[in-house]
Amino acid sequence: MKSIFVLVSVVVCFSSLNAQCRDGWLRFHDNCYLFSRDEASWGESAAICNAFHSHLAVVNSAEENEFLNSELNRTHVGGGFWTDGSDVEVEGTWRWVSTGANITYVHWGLNQPNNGNLSNCLSLTWGLSYDMADDPCNTKQNYICQMRGSIIAGPIIG
Numbered sequence: 001m002k003s004i005f006v007l008v009s010v011v012v013c014f015s016s017l018n019a020q021c022r023d024g025w026l027r028f029h030d031n032c033y034l035f036s037r038d039e040a041s042w043g044e045s046a047a048i049c050n051a052f053h054s055h056l057a058v059v060n061s062a063e064e065n066e067f068l069n070s071e072l073n074r075t076h077v078g079g080g081f082w083t084d085g086s087d088v089e090v091e092g093t094w095r096w097v098s099t100g101a102n103i104t105y106v107h108w109g110l111n112q113p114n115n116g117n118l119s120n121c122l123s124l125t126w127g128l129s130y131d132m133a134d135d136p137c138n139t140k141q142n143y144i145c146q147m148r149g150s151i152i153a154g155p156i157i158g
């Protein structure tokens with residue numbers, strides 16, 4: 001009786017997918033973030049982000065907040081940085097404007113939000129160690145744009 005042995009060589013290849021960001025943008029997981037060096041109102045900031053095919057930063061988790069917060073505290077530019085959040089439609093109901101989703105994760109600074117109808121846009125504010133605050137939307141301050149990184153295949157090891 002003849003046994004035939006077939007050797008099957010199994011090559012397991014590991015590949016990785018990395019998000020890549022344009023020059024000037026910082027990567028965190030699959031997203032890229034631009035911390036502005038100029039100041040603009042919330043509406044102007046949103047328009048500038050849109051011009052770069054991005055939107056104002058949407059902070060979805062404690063982890064993402066920690067990334068933004070750490071970066072801001074490291075560079076420590078004064079003032080505030082606009083995010084995508086607003087309660088301009090219904091006072092006290094905060095939404096991420098670019099997605100329309102209610103804001104579920106918040107990390108308000110001390111005594112925030114504190115300004116009712118006068119402050120309807122969400123910033124990360126220097127005086128609060130870059131925790132969240134409600135600010136008047138026409139205030140000119142810095143802003144953070146966010147976009148998905150381009151996914152490219154990493155090196156294949158086989």
Ligand SMILES: [Ca+2]
Pocket residue numbers: 087091092115116117118119120121134
């Ligand atoms: Ca408000």
